[in-house]
Amino acid sequence: MTRSSSSSSSSAPAPGSPSGPPPARRDLRSALVPGAIGALLVPAAAVLFATLPGKLSEVHDFRAARPCEEAAVPENGGCLATRSAVVVAKESRREKKSDTRLVTLDPDEGPPAEVEMRGAGPVFGELEPGDRVTVHSWRGTDWALSLGELRQDLMGKPGPGAAARFAVALALLITGAALVRAAFRWSLRHTRDPAVHAWQTWVPFTATAAAVAAAVTAALTVDRVLPVLLITAAGCAVAGTASALLTRALGRRATDVVTLEPRVLTAERVVRATVAGEVP
Structure with a gap:
């Protein structure tokens, strides 16, 4: 018991050592x-x-555009133009976990062209080779394809x-x-x-x-x-x-108080310890 008391009493900081715990660090x-x-x-x-x-300005101009039939002076393709074409073929490809839907068109004027549809419907599923469709364009970019009353956007649509x-x-x-x-x-x-x-x-x-x-x-x-x-x-x-x-x-409701329930030791326990400070 004397040894324990000495150790306990000697746990005080030694002369010259800083008192209290070290300052907290960030x-x-x-x-x-x-x-x-x-x-x-x-x-x-x-x-x-x-x-x-630039992209948002393009979208604004596209949404403000009128059909070329209504525009008084169509300039630089700034109106919504349409042209007729015949479906030559359609193809659905699986690339990078997504489907790419392509349609080959033969317009009444100009060489055949291939357009990419946005989504699976409603036009792509109804298309058959030989169908006559309407291609919608703006500033030289095709943005939609119509089949009768159905219309479907293309990948080039601004917005x-x-x-x-x-x-x-x-x-x-x-x-x-x-x-x-x-x-x-x-x-x-x-x-x-x-x-x-x-x-x-x-x-x-x-x-x-x-x-x-x-x-x-x-x-x-x-x-x-x-x-x-x-x-x-x-x-x-x-x-x-x-x-x-x-x-x-x-x-305000949180608390850092932890309640510890005492436990009675039923057997001898050996704990490693170190004597700190000067021991007389």
């Missing part, structure tokens, strides 16, 4: 991965945004590609910004901070996913850019506010 390691991913996503979104103005790129750019920007913000907050924590609760991860993740969903839906369904940006900003504001309020509410 927990930077946990912020490296999200910070690095966010730092890559934000420039990627910027690159996509840099290529969007879907630009909208998808706009949606991807918004999703990358929101996700990257959320990761950079999370990395900054995590870098302010200390290594001796209490364990992170599960809700401190899934609440911001859910808010980010909701903001991304709102932005992508707006980009794919709304024609104009300004309303899309306003909807995206409103979605981010609502999601961020809800995340902050829910995090604060859960933080």
Whole structure:
């Protein structure tokens, strides 16, 4: 017992040694991965945004174009033109886990041409060699194929590609910004901070996913850019506010107190230990 008492009393810090525990260090390691991913996503979104103005302007001009029969002075193919053609053949290819649907046409004027359909219907499934179809074009690009009352878009139609790129750019920007913000907050924590609760991860993740969903839906369904940006900003504001309020509410209810139930030893246990400090 005397030995134990001496060891216990000698556990005090030796003269000249710093008193108390060492200062807590910033927990930077946990912020490296999200910070690095966010730092890559934000420039990627910027690159996509840099290529969007021309595409979006093209989409705007296409949607504002009128049929050439109604245009007073058609210039540079800026009106919606049509021409008649005969189906020579059609083919469906399986490439990279997707189907490519090709139709070979023999127009009344000009050499035969091959066009790629967007999707499986409704025109492609009804086409047969020898059918006469109507080809819709704008600025020299074929964008739709009609068979009677049925019409189907071609891969060259302006719009879907630009909208998808706009949606991807918004999703990358929101996700990257959320990761950079999370990395900054995590870098302010200390290594001796209490364990992170599960809700401190899934609440911001859910808010980010909701903001991304709102932005992508707006980009794919709304024609104009300004309303899309306003909807995206409103979605981010609502999601961020809800995340902050829910995090604060859960933080007030959280506790770091752990209740330990005593256990009675039924047998001798040997524990390795080291004597610290000077022993008289």
